[in-house]
Amino acid sequence: MKKLILVLLLAASILFQQPVYSSNVYPQSSIKLAISQYFDYRYKMLSSLSSDEGFKSLLDLDIAKDESMPDEADILNTIIEYRKSQYNDLRMKKFSYNIVYENIETSEDKAILLLSENADFYFNCAPTVKNSQSIDHKIILKKSDGKWLVLSDDYIDNDGIKKLFQKYFTESTSSILEIKKKVLDELKNQSLFRLSKLESIMEGFDKEICSVLFVGKPIAYNSGTVGEIEKGSGLSPVVINGRTLLPMRYICEGLGAKVDWDDSTKTAVIKSDNFSMTVKPGVKSMIVDGSTTPLDVPAQIISDRILLPLRAIANAAGKNVFWDERGLIILCGKEFDISKNTKLIEDLAGFYESLYTKTDFPRIDGSTATYPLSMEMGKELLGMDDTGVKGFITHNTTHNAYINLINKKADIIFVTKPSKEELDLAKKSGIELDVIPICKEGFVFLTNINNPVRTLTSKQIRDIYQGKITNWKEVGGDDAAIIPYQREPNSGSQTLMESVVMNGLTLTEPPKEHIVIGMGDLIDRVADFSNAKNSLGYSVYYYASQMYTSRDVKFLAVDNVEPNKQSIKEGKYPFIVNYYAVLRKDETGNSNARKLLKWLLSSEGQNIVDKSGLVPVKN
Known part of the structure; x- marks a missing residue:
């Protein structure tokens, strides 16, 4: 062993x-x-x-x-x-x-x-x-x-x-x-993996800002330290009856106070050099420096921890408060100048909105070719490695991903544009779709390594798939019949072939043996199937060049432009396609799926697109 x-x-x-x-x-x-x-x-x-x-x-x-x-x-x-x-x-x-x-x-x-x-x-x-x-x-x-x-x-x-x-x-x-x-x-x-980013955002602000928290998030900055509010418990700020409540012990101890619990009176006693408080959960008042102070919302016990209204803590400790409707909370020793701290506010809000745990991460689905993107997102946002992501995020291919989104079994999918059948299915189910481009890719044509043809024109490709060109000698190759493979209807590759390459022209009806189920199977057919030397197929660049490679297959140049990441990025390759994030239109603006999309379109998210091997839609 x-x-x-x-x-x-x-x-x-x-x-x-x-x-x-x-x-x-x-x-x-x-x-x-x-x-x-x-x-x-x-x-x-x-x-x-x-x-x-x-x-x-x-x-x-x-x-x-x-x-x-x-x-x-x-x-x-x-x-x-x-x-x-x-x-x-x-x-x-x-x-x-x-x-x-x-x-x-x-x-x-x-x-x-x-x-x-x-x-x-x-x-x-x-x-x-x-x-x-x-x-x-x-x-x-x-x-x-x-x-x-x-x-x-x-x-x-x-x-x-x-x-x-x-x-x-x-x-x-x-x-x-x-x-x-x-x-x-x-x-x-937990969301320990991204703590270093919050630390870098807060560099230089440690003397001005006491605490940074976010409603519903268990990670916070408190008196110079970044970490979980309470290790492993998921404790976080909450909103009750329109008032934001903070974990009392976490904030008060961060301000240098000592917190004790008097079990006989069921009260919390907080003492520091600057202030004192006595708090009894469920009572709409508390004692601050010996005087009774009314509360709009009483202190609450949630998961055996006392949460106290934000303003009550801030007023008692003599701190200023910044709060915005997204849920961002900042406690300062002096008045917080919003005009001078716009970038800090946006950086903090962006960090928290892309801070996920496994329990609140949106349900993702998608095509085979976009799986590397989901892998990189899982690693970046959840701190998992390849094995962890594979056990947590699954892509069920393009058409099945659309079905899962329409049936509300997925929250966001990464796919090609919907086919007519998929749009009809959504309409029949009373679902409207939001289709937003997130990255670019090249749609490539493949032939066997032993085929002497190195390049085709866009027109030749369309003529081949319309049945107008049927022999390789018509495009500079051997005297042999072309075997033009196609993918199954509603697959991502087939939808791209119909919409981007054929652009409204009708594909010839192929014999059953020339319809291939699965992107990898098509590459295998071109590589070593019967009469492979004379075959022609199509895929997307990253999948065929990195995810499912074969030494027996080569990419054809189109209009004398070789497909590669650079020619796709620069827009020189003729068949450039978008991948899209697709959501149901009724997803609210603050849903985790919408927040994930917002992050994906940010500079940080587009860097992850690039890292995954795809081409960012934004520079």
């Missing part, structure tokens, strides 16, 4: 970075192509072996530790245990492995670690070939019950190598360790 775990650790590591292979053994012009061929060979050779066969000759594990790093042993062991759990055996003969620290920042219960992970390894099928690789990581950890737990691992994945490997080796979800489950359970009511 120990050997199995060590193999899983290395397997995880090689999936994160591009290995370098000996050129005299695999003389390829493209490293990516060499890797693809190498792993294709390994997969075919090893697929018949039992899972134990690959572990027999595993040799050494070498971990280099820097003894000067604080808590380095605990943190290192946590990372190793976490990485061991992630991927299936890739059947190594032997390897050496080490971790080199670059920087670490630790607090009592949180650590941010920068490290490089290095490995030399040998495969059973090529035991004399040494392969080396290095991965840079930014790992965020949390200490709980004396153990460091990994919250997230941002790594460098050059050229999408991880996705390429995953075509041949599937991720093991059943082997995730209990430590991982515990972290995800703890995150259900």
Whole structure:
């Protein structure tokens, strides 16, 4: 079992970075192509072996530790245990492995670690070939019950190598360790991942502002410290009868007061050098510095904690208040000048409106091609890693996503424009749709790598799919019949083909064997199906170039413009399409789905679009 775990650790590591292979053994012009061929060979050779066969000759594990790093042993062991759990055996003969620290920042219960992970390894099928690789990581950890737990691992994945490997080796979800489950359970009511952003927003304001809170959000800034109002409980400000109530102990202790509970009188006694209060829940008055003060709304006990009206706390402590209708609350030692702090207000409101927990995150659905965007959003807004997001957000393909949105089983979907059938379905259900562009993509045409044709014009593509051009020799290729594959009706790709490429022209009715269900299946048909050399198909650029790659398929230039991220971004490629966020029109302006859309269209959200591999709709 120990050997199995060590193999899983290395397997995880090689999936994160591009290995370098000996050129005299695999003389390829493209490293990516060499890797693809190498792993294709390994997969075919090893697929018949039992899972134990690959572990027999595993040799050494070498971990280099820097003894000067604080808590380095605990943190290192946590990372190793976490990485061991992630991927299936890739059947190594032997390897050496080490971790080199670059920087670490630790607090009592949180650590941010920068490290490089290095490995030399040998495969059973090529035991004399040494392969080396290095991965840079930014790992965020949390200490709980004396153990460091990994919250997230941002790594460098050059050229999408991880996705390429995953075509041949599937991720093991059943082997995730209990430590991982515990972290995800703890995150259900927490938003720890984005605390550093609130800290950066508040830099320079610590002498002016005492507290920052937001209605319904469990994260706050209080007297120079950012964190949960009460760890793990989800305690937050609430609005009752038009009045905002704050967690009393949290605010008062932040102002330097001592809070005691007198169980005999059921009252809270608050004392500081500057003020004193006596508060009895349910009573519409309190005593401040010896005098009775009326309350519009009495103090409330919610989840065994006392919440007190905002104005009552501020007046008693001699603090000024800023509040806006979105729910933002700021307590200041002096009058808050709104005109001088417009950017601060908007930055804080933007932060809180994009602060989610698993319980209030909108239900997302979408197309296959937009799943990387949802993955990146989940990682950014919830602090999950790939495995956590996959267990929480699901895309059910374009048409099914529309059905789920219309049937109110999803709150927001990321898809192509609705087809006529989908619009009719929404109308029949009494649903109006809001369709808002969020990012751009290229609609690309694929043929087999052995097809001599390199480019088609827009007109030639339309003529082929109308049945006017039927032989490759008519477009500069071999004398062979063209096999033009199509997707199934209402799929995202088919809707794009009809609306963007054909632009109102009628597609010829294909034989049943030329209709392909699934984006990946179409690529497979073009790659290696019967008579594949003469086939033609279509997809979207990011999916075909990163999510489902094949060395046996090539992209065709259109009107002599190669499809790539740059030509799409610059608008030079002819077939540029939008992906859309689609919501029901009756979603209120302050719903979590609307807030997510607003964030997605912000500069921060558009950066996440770019990080996901798609092209932002806004510069």
